[in-house]
Amino acid sequence: MIGMFEEGSIFTQLFVERLNYFIYVVLLMIGLWAMIAKNNLIKKLIGMSVFQTAIILFYVSIAVKEGATIPIYLPEHDPHGSHQPVGAEGSLEIADQSLPMQPPAPSAYTNPLPHVLMLTAIVVGVATLGLALSLCLRIYRAYGTIEEDELLAKLEEVDARTGSSMRSGRRRRAFAKKPKEGRAR
Amino acid sequence: MKKVAFVMVLLVGLLLALAVRDFPAWADRNSPASQSPVSSYYVSNTGADTQVPNLVTAVLADYRGFDTMLETVVVFIAGLAVWAVLQGGRTVRSRNRGDQVQFEPDLIVTNTVRLIVPVIQIFALYVLAHGHVSPGGGFQGGVAMGASFILVALGWSLREALYRFPLERCFAVAGIGILIYAGIGLLCIFCGGEFLDYAHLSSVLPVSPQMARYHAMLGVEIGVGFTVSAIMFALYACLSTGGRMKGGL
Numbered sequence: 001m002i003g004m005f006e007e008g009s010i011f012t013q014l015f016v017e018r019l020n021y022f023i024y025v026v027l028l029m030i031g032l033w034a035m036i037a038k039n040n041l042i043k044k045l046i047g048m049s050v051f052q053t054a055i056i057l058f059y060v061s062i063a064v065k066e067g068a069t070i071p072i073y074l075p076e077h078d079p080h081g082s083h084q085p086v087g088a089e090g091s092l093e094i095a096d097q098s099l100p101m102q103p104p105a106p107s108a109y110t111n112p113l114p115h116v117l118m119l120t121a122i123v124v125g126v127a128t129l130g131l132a133l134s135l136c137l138r139i140y141r142a143y144g145t146i147e148e149d150e151l152l153a154k155l156e157e158v159d160a161r162t163g164s165s166m167r168s169g170r171r172r173r174a175f176a177k178k179p180k181e182g183r184a185r
Numbered sequence: 186m187k188k189v190a191f192v193m194v195l196l197v198g199l200l201l202a203l204a205v206r207d208f209p210a211w212a213d214r215n216s217p218a219s220q221s222p223v224s225s226y227y228v229s230n231t232g233a234d235t236q237v238p239n240l241v242t243a244v245l246a247d248y249r250g251f252d253t254m255l256e257t258v259v260v261f262i263a264g265l266a267v268w269a270v271l272q273g274g275r276t277v278r279s280r281n282r283g284d285q286v287q288f289e290p291d292l293i294v295t296n297t298v299r300l301i302v303p304v305i306q307i308f309a310l311y312v313l314a315h316g317h318v319s320p321g322g323g324f325q326g327g328v329a330m331g332a333s334f335i336l337v338a339l340g341w342s343l344r345e346a347l348y349r350f351p352l353e354r355c356f357a358v359a360g361i362g363i364l365i366y367a368g369i370g371l372l373c374i375f376c377g378g379e380f381l382d383y384a385h386l387s388s389v390l391p392v393s394p395q396m397a398r399y400h401a402m403l404g405v406e407i408g409v410g411f412t413v414s415a416i417m418f419a420l421y422a423c424l425s426t427g428g429r430m431k432g433g434l
Contacts, residue, residue, distance in 0.1 A: 014202065017210040025205060029198040037190035065219050066212040071228070071240035072319065079236040079395075080318075103233065106225035107214055112240035113224045116249060119241065120256045123324050123413065127263030130420040134267040137427050 020061035027054035041136050041146040045129065052125050056118045063114040071112035077104040235398040237317045245322065246402040246409075250381040253405070254366050257412050261359050264416035268352070271428025290341045298340030305333040313410045317402060323409025330410065331417025343422060347430065355419040362411030369404050 014022050027050055034047025073079075140146050143154050209216035218224070227244050237243040245253050313326030338346035370381040378385030383401035384394035392400065422430065 010206070013206050018205050018208055020211050021205040021208055022202065025198055025201045028201065029194050032197060033190065033194045036193065037187050061211060062216070062218045064212045065214050067214070070320075073232060073238040073240070077232055078238040078318075079232045080238065103229040106219070106228045109228045109240060111219055111221075111224045112227055112244050113221075114218070115241050116244045119245065119322075119324060120253060123328075124256055124259050124263075127260045127416065127420070130267050130424060131263045131270070133424055134270045134428075137424070138270055138273070141427070 020057065024054045024058040024061065027051075027057065030054075039148045041139065041148065042133075045132050045136070048132070049125070049129060052121070056121065059114040059118050059121075063111040065107060065110050068108055068110045071109045071115065073104070073109075077102075077108075234395065235402070236395045237399055237402060239317050239319065239321075241320075242316045242322050242402060242406070246405045247383060247398055250370070250383075250405065253409065254363075254370065254381070257363055257366060257409050260416050261363055261412055264359060264419045265356065267420055267423045268356075268428070271423050294340050298336055302333050302336055305329060305336070309333065309410075309414070313406060314403070316406050317399065323406035324413055326406075327410040327413025328417055330414035331421075334414070334418040335421045338418075338421065338425075343426060343430070346418075347422060350418060352419060352422060352430065355415040355422075358415040359412045359419070362408040362413075362415070365408030365411065366405050369401055369408070373401075 031047045031049070031051030031054055034050065035044050038044050038047060136146055139151070143151055145151055145154070213219070227240055227248065231237060231240050231243045235243050235247055237247075309326045309329035311326075312321035312329060313323055316322035316326070334346055334350055337349065369383070369386075372389070373382045373385050374380055376385040376388045383398040385397075386401050387394040387397040390397050390400060
């Protein structure tokens with residue numbers, strides 16, 4: 001126990017220096033578990049959202065730099081900030097082009113690129129989640145259930161009745177399990 | 186099945202945790218992502234190139250304008266797809282009809298909503314218009330605007346909200362947003378530049394090429410805000426009623 005927090009031990013590496021990345025791994029495992037093992041389609045979608053959150057956490061953690069501020073220019077770097085010379089009639093153009101601004105050092109601001117990528121990923125995530133929920137609604141309307149095993153059993157029934165199957169016989173036998181009785185909807 | 190899934194998840198987690206040990210430490214200034222020339226260019230040159238203080242907006246709407254435009258199209262298509270998916274098959278099952286409760290809108294709720302909806306909408310417009318200089322932009326402002334419509338639907342009823350903002354108008358507004366975005370890109374072509382190369386707009390706007398990029402970004406963000414706010418409300422309206430556009434929450 002004494003050596004746990006020493007420099008270079010696995011504990012320090014995982015839980016102190018890289019705690020964000022560790023949390024991202026845990027969140028990703030939770031989401032993956034829900035997507036693979038849960039029977040309810042809505043729970044699978046919840047797992048997908050948790051998975052997505054893990055990726056967002058990962059990207060935002062990458063963007064952080066020690067001692068850097070948010071990616072919005074401070075007044076001394078802001079082209080319209082109070083430190084800039086303003087034209088005579090108060091125009092927003094930089095008045096004196098002969099005095100170019102010092103470009104800020106990259107270490108002064110956090111990396112804007114992962115933030116941009118995640119901003120769009122969040123919005124598209126909302127849109128895809130809405131589409132997935134509407135597909136679940138349609139499935140429920142057509143089959144009266146969103147439990148995966150009951151759904152597969154009903155598909156089997158339909159296949160047996162119409163005599164047409166999209167799956168090969170071997171796979172059909174593998175999937176043809178009896179649904180559990182009395183499952184709460 | 187569950188055991189196999191558990192082993193799989195543990196295996197993936199173990200491999201990722203092993204990989205995490207090789208990552209640079211958190212907030213390391215010398216990590217490859219922080220040293221990458223692309224993001225360093227963005228940080229150093231956004232001010233001189235575009236006059237925009239908010240780096241995220243500049244990268245979103247200018248340097249990566251193509252990405253954001255097609256992202257907006259994805260949101261639009263998803264909204265249309267939700268509507269289309271829920272339109273079909275409505276005769277198959279209508280057993281929830283009996284669960285619907287007729288209710289009067291609550292006095293306190295409606296008056297509170299009446300008070301805060303204008304504030305939300307003004308704030309959404311502020312977030313949208315100030316996307317250059319402070320945290321904000323088209324996506325954030327659009328979502329706040331869409332939330333105000335959803336609040337009207339929750340406070341009164343969906344019928345009331347759809348009376349003010351019908352679904353057809355939702356999709357029309359969303360399409361107009363994409364047209365604004367793509368139109369600004371096309372205008373750049375007509376001004377002699379490439380698609381979404383805003384600097385060439387200075388030949389029609391009375392400003393320098395840098396400020397032309399600044400103002401074009403505002404226009405693009407307005408387009409994004411139109412699309413996102415309309416689609417947010419359309420998603421709510423479709424999903425809460427199962428596509429029937431009646432009843433709802």
